Amino acid sequence: MKKTVALIFILCMVIQLTYAQKRTLTGTVRDKTTSEVLPGVTIIEKGTTNGTTTDISGNFKVSIEPESVIVVSFIGMTSKEIKPGKSTNLIIELETSFQEMSEVVVVGFGTQKKANLTGAVASVSPKVLEARPIADVGRGLQGITPGLSVVIPSGEVGSDPIMKIRGQLSSFQGGSAPLLLMDNVEIPSIQMVNPDDIESISVLKDAASSSIYGAKAAFGVVLITTKKGAKKEGVNVSYSGNMSFQNISKKMEMGQLDALEYTLSAFERIGGTVGGAFWQVTREGYDKAKIWQQKYGNTVKPNDPMLYGRDWFVDANGRKIGLRTYDPYNYMVKEWTPTKTHNLSVSGKSGKTDYNMSLGYLDQSGMIKPAKQDNFDRYNANIRVGTEVTPWLKVHAGTMYSKRLKKYAYATSSTTADPWLYLYRWSSIYPMTTEDGDQLRSPASEVAQANTSSQETNYTSLNGGFTMTPTKDWAINFDYTHANQEYINKNPGTRFTARDTWSAGVAKNDAAGNRIYMNDAGEVVASTAAGALPAYQLVNST
Known part of the structure; x- marks a missing residue:
């Protein structure tokens, strides 16, 4: 009996001694950059499961062994190991982690480290989009994602970009566009996504995406993850x-005189003498067009009116022969x-x-x-x-x-x-x-x-x-x-009224019904003047 009591007494002393060796550690965790307190930070005694988290004020309290090391970690921050020593109250500052987002990739079943991926996945950082003055996400992805082809079908504003992954073609009538998902929800157009709301973009490029999303993902998936709430206590307001x-990146120029010469030469090569439709070119007309270019090419502006005699004439066969050349770029x-x-x-x-x-x-x-x-x-x-x-x-x-x-x-x-x-x-x-x-x-x-x-x-x-x-x-x-x-x-209908450039010219008369004559400078002259031409005009129609 005495031995049993002695054994219990010794055991209690050991437990009390062991408990006495632990000590209480308190402290506050802050952001080193902003000095703001960080709630939810994990403090763990290294090598054990003993630990706690900071409260809403960034404070913590934990019991640890005297010589132990604590590990302080928080999402988005660099973890820190601290040996408190004899200190009982600590002020801990964590730094923002600058680990590249490309190391963590969003995939269909969650997130994974890029090094552990077995499928073909490309990720796009929002910093890439921020550096581009783009109207939509599709245009922002042009040329930055391997295997993703983005084509703008026209220069129209608001037009949807055509996206293809690895250039697939399912059929001549079927589509080959990738599946577009924003926060795992399918969206009909990438145009509706505000680039400023994007947290990350992942492009799933292989057939494995079909095992997650089904047949719609046969040609790949574009996963868009939007920004969530703040990670720290407080309110953030931002404006950008x-x-x-x-502007058009490629300079557009009409052939003008060179094109007229090519057209005429092509017809003459097969025995013809006239080229074109509605407005035609002949050897006589081409020679006069060269003179027009030398004489008026630098003085007649694009919006100057067309004048008979100077800019065009009707030959003996009733054909409209054009001398002045027009560049649609100036008008459109x-x-x-x-x-x-x-x-x-x-x-x-x-x-x-x-x-x-x-x-x-x-x-x-x-x-x-x-x-x-x-x-x-x-x-x-x-x-x-x-x-x-x-x-x-x-x-x-x-x-x-x-x-x-x-x-x-x-x-x-x-x-x-x-x-x-x-x-x-x-x-x-x-x-x-x-x-x-x-x-x-x-x-x-x-x-x-x-x-x-x-x-x-x-x-x-x-x-x-x-x-x-x-x-x-x-x-x-x-x-x-x-x-x-x-x-x-x-789509409201429209009635178009203009002089018909497709029809033949008609005689141009004055208010009294008398024929008007013009010279090769487009000036009205007397019928007996040298070089006077009976004038023609185009018919105004609706």
């Missing part, structure tokens, strides 16, 4: 604005058009709840010079809220709104069909200015007279979900999204 100008293309963007975001964290709200506006002017309106506007609004209900349950919800409004000249129902096609299908002697104050029928005149058409697209989505982590390496995600897209198109 940008103004840029766009507006240079250095502005693009303006404005972005406002508010993000923050309060306790275990984080939030992010953003507004974006894009105003882009088009390059079609004669149009009454040629512009593209985009409005974006995005709200995301998340909270940690328990250590193993996180709930999130959000909404997104995108409005795209494109206005352009509705000239596609005209007799010239596509104005850009006819600009370079026609010869350079086709007139594009005015005669006697009336517009001449041309792509420029029809675009100028066309009513303004509009294409409005409204996209709204509501989403919510939760993430459960029953164990450390097992996460269960649930997301629900309701999306709606509305199309509003307005």
